[in-house]
Structure formats: structure tokens, C-alpha cells
Amino acid sequence: MSKTWWKESVVYQIYPRSFMDSNGDGIGDLQGIISKLHYLKSLGIDVIWLSPVYKSPNDDNGYDISDYQQIMDEFGTMADWEKLLEEVHNHGMKLIMDLVVNHTSDEHQWFIESKKAKDNQYRDYYIWRPGKNGKEPTNWYSNFGGSAWQYDEASDEYYLHLFSKKQPDLNWQNPQVRSDIYKMMTWWLEKGIDGFRMDVINFISKPEIFEDGELKQGKQYASGSKYYRNGPHIHEYLQEMNKTVLTKYDVMTVGEMPGVTPELARLYTDEARNELNMVFQFEHMGLDNGPNGKWDLKPLYLPDLKENLTKWQQALDTTGWNSLYFNNHDQPRSVSRFGNDKEYREKSAKMLATVLHMMKGTPFIYQGEEIGMTNIQFDSLDDYRDIETLNIYHELSEEGLPHEEIMESIYAKSRDNSRTPMQWDSSENAGFTTGTPWLKVNPNYLEINAETEIKHSDSIFHYYRKLIQLRKNHDIIVYGDYELLLRDHPEIFAYKRTLNNDTLIVICNFSNQEPIFELPLDLTFHSIELLISNYPTDNNIQTTQLKPYEAKAFLLKS
Known part of the structure; x- marks a missing residue:
């Protein structure tokens, strides 16, 4: 397996509308991002992934693009964007852009x-x-x-239109479409960007013949995903894109791929096949879905998460590469979802970061994750902005579900959970804007904000800084082999990584209980070093009682 910069990087996703507003119109913008680059640099970030800033009517918050080579007025100008790229590079970081080419806006x-x-x-x-x-x-x-x-x-x-009716799907079977897209990609790469995150890229190849999906009882429409996910010409198109565009630049590519399997991901990310560097898969994001999908809530069963992440770690162990994430602009806040955002918010946020950042793959941090931002519960449906959320409310209402039940699902899973403005300080609107924010700020910003986090050396922010620094200092965290420990334990997620004569042991308690951790392996080592922990702890690794949401990682040398 080759060593490359994008395997060793930590990526930070910016959702520009909610990051930082520089002009008081209530909408985050490019100048706002520029003003906070020092913050990202101090965190230790290597790569910024910028969600879409292209010209758009904003039906789906910029994922409906009407001109790929212009900047949305609300975000600024092309000169602002060029200044952003220059400043990102001046800070020693890289910038990857969102590539949205499954569909355009109907105003394109x-x-x-x-x-x-x-x-x-x-x-x-x-x-x-x-x-x-x-x-x-x-x-x-x-x-x-x-x-x-x-x-x-x-x-x-x-x-x-697989998404909004204002997002018509492009016909990738038309070679002229592909040619125009490759020219556009080249235009951005020539400007100096460092790669692309590719939106639902495994949807671009549609079937030769369009057939009905299997209709579930009581439903008017069916899923057609088996016909368009990982479609008939997808590898051909990606190899053509790589050969025509990507191979000419030293860039990072990550494909968002709902419904991708580990076997397919190996094909997409095998370095010998010249397609993509890594994929975003969603299997672990569906483990708290009931039988009726995302809005049908069920608690996460930890052995399911362990089994799933382990499957992906092992499948891409020697061929391909994993992306590591719990949060993004389409997912609820992980500390509210998989942790405890009340009495153990700080401990569980650090624990979730530990379990993820110590795995093999490239970690992605979503804005606000590094300060432990939480889900939002707006009093009124009128305060929600996400098109998917508003649509599902009306759909479930028509099916007869009571308002309170639908709102519980929205509180847990709405995409607006991750889109509330970044909480910078305790001033009005969390320091995000001097105007009226496009989406209401979470009222807990008085306690949860970046300024407070930076001041306290034991904060979630500084814990993330340390995790990022550890990746830079220890090859075993980036390149070591992975093995799950205590496979069936209902509360403990523990695993080991090995590289040469070193062993890394990661122990994470996903509960507010105090389970006993016993090292199941007869490991021989001559030295042990505690790399990181979210409680004061000693070097005892053999048998230990874990505190609620405790996390710790040890480096053993034999």
C-alpha cells in the first residue's frame, strides 16, 4: 500500500451557509471563512472540504447548481473565492470542492x-x-x-429527478455531457484546487431500460435505487474521468456513494483501477433506522456498529481506502445520536472522536463537531428550512401519523440538526452574524462555543487537536492493521492496530455504565504509553473498570 498525503490528512467540512457571516445578511460567506482559517490551522486541519458555493437558486442549499463556474451571490464573488484558495494555501492547508454532477438545477x-x-x-x-x-x-x-x-x-x-424536481438528472450516456463536465472539472483544477468530494457519484449511470421498483404496501411510489445505484457504466465513466482529468493532477477524490458495498468500494478505490481515492459509505448511518427507514427511529445496538465498521476496515485493509466520519451536513450531530448530549456531552464527544480517529482511513470532521455541537429542537415546523424535512412532515401527516411522533423523528434525524450556525462565542447569534441568521442558532451556544472551548485546555476542541497531532506523529494510526476486540460486548468498542513491532489498543465505552474491560489477548510488550484519554487514568491495560463514556488509547512496544 502506497503512502500518500491524502491518507495522512485530516479533513474539515465547511457548510458555508452556516459557518461565518462577514456582512451581516445572516448567511455565511467566503470572507467569513477566510476570517476563520487561523482557527482551522490551530486545530491542525490539513484539508478543507467546501460544500457547494456555485451559482444556485438554492432549492437544496446549493446542491442545485445553475452555473458551475460562477459563485453564488450570497457567498461573495469569484475574487473572494480566489482569495480564499490563496489564503488556504498560505496557511499550509488544501481545498477540495464539491462536485455535483448527477444533476443540475432546472435553472441551468x-x-x-x-x-x-x-x-x-x-x-x-x-x-x-x-x-x-x-x-x-x-x-x-x-x-x-x-x-x-x-x-x-x-x-x-x-x-x-432523483432529488428535488428542481434538480433534473444529467444523462451521462451522452458523451457531450461527460466532455462538458470534464472541461469544467479541469477549469477548477487549473485554478489550483486540491481535489473533489463527489456528490452521489454512484448514481450517474442510469439503466438502459427503466423498470418499476417493488411497491411496499400502502405506498404510492417505490425505490428505484437498485437500477441506478452503482449502475451499468459507473466504472467506465469514473475511469474515463480519471484518465481525462484527475490523473493529470496530484489531487484527493472522495465519492459519496449511498448503497455501496465493501466489495464495490474495493473496485472504486483500488489504486490499480484508477477511479477514486476513497468513498463515503452510509451503512453505519442506517444502523439506527427502523424497518421503515431513516424517520423510523430505533436505538443503536453497539455490536451492530462494531460489526459494520470492522467489516469496512477489513475489506479495504490492503486494497482501497476508507473515509472515517460520524457527522456531515446530511446527518444529525453524532454526540446527540450516538453519545449522551446531556450530562456526558463532553466525555461522549471525546469518546466518539477517539473511536473514529484511531481507525485506518482518512478522518472527516464536520464544522462544530470539534466543540461538541448538539442537535436542535425547534418549537415550530416553520423554523425548519431543509426541503427533505418539510417534505417528510407533510408525507407522514398525510399517512396519519400524529404531529408529536413526526416531530420526534425530525428532532432526531433532520438535516437541519447539522446546519444550525457555527457557535463561535457567547455574543448574540453565537458570533455567527450581526443580522438575522438564515436558520436559528441553537440556544445552547451560551455554554457551547469555540471561544470557551479554546480557553479550556481540557476541552473537546483541544482533545481533537491532540488526536490530529497523534496521527501526524504515529504511522501506526494511519497505516496499521486493524483487529476488533470483544466483538459481542454490548457497551465496549475496543480494537487493536498493529504495525511492525508496535501495537495500539483503543478502548471506548459507549454507555453511562461502568463495564469491566479485560484484555483478551496475551500481549507481551516491554513498554506502554498512554497516548490519549478523556479521564485521568493510569497505564493499567489488563483489567480495568471503565467510567461512563470513557475512552483511552495505549501504544505498546514489544
């Missing part, structure tokens, strides 16, 4: 042309189909609710 010039006539040269840039028996071409649902097809009266045809 390509789609405007595509709608004009069936014989327009851009018609085939999108996926148009005639209806079937007076209905949509297939019974697929959109990932944001409702049908995945939108009727166009002028041409008496439907276009496919």
Missing part, C-alpha cells in the same frame, strides 16, 4: 435549452421519457419525497 442553461424542444441539441443532456399508461415512466420515488419524474406539458414527456 443546459436544462433551459433542453426543455425548449425535443430536437434541441441539449434535449439529450437530461433524461426524458414518455409517460406509461397515463402515468409516470416508472413508479420510482424521489429521495426527497414524491415521484422521481416531473411532467412537462409542452413536450408531453417527463424528466427524471
